[in-house]
Amino acid sequence: MKIDWAALGSVFGVSLVVTVALVALFTLGVAGLTKKESATGGAAAVAVTGAYACFAACAAAVGYGIYLIVA
Template sequence: MKIDWAALGSVFGVSLVVTVALVGLFTLGIVGLSKKESAAQRGGSGALVTSGAYACFAACAAAVAYGIFLIVA
């Protein structure tokens, strides 16, 4: 049995980077929604922050859907 260590390292590196990016993007969405609550308490609308948070969540959902597509195809 021969293991291609370069390919294994490449898969590990890409998986690590994508995981950190997705968690960071989701965290930005959570922070954006929490800023909306504080803006509402101060009397502002926070529409830009809310739309940015929803864009972060949409990007996360798109990345997950693409990953599932790659697995199925």
Template sequence: MSIDWAALGQVFGVSLVATVVLVGVFTLGIVGSSTGRTQGAQGGGASVLARTGAYVCFALCAAAVAYGIYIITAA
């Protein structure tokens, strides 16, 4: 049995980067969705923009998860 260490390292690196990026995007979504509640009625336009950005972040996370499930099940 032979282990291809280069391929294993590549999979580890890509998985690590993808995980950090996905968690970062989800965190931006949470921050964007919570800023409107803390500012109250003062930041009307900014809270709409933050909420829209949060929805985009959540949609990107859902798309990444759906793509991962597609890759797993397509084989």
């Protein structure tokens, strides 16, 4: 059995970057929702919209990952 170490390293690197990006997006979404309570007026609406956009991007990435596994 021969292991393709370059391919294994590539998969590891991509999965690490995607994982960190998803965690960062989710964190930005949570931070946006917490800013809603301290912000007033239009700033609160922007914070909530940004938070929902971050959560939608996370859901899209998870959905795409499930699609890749199933297909």
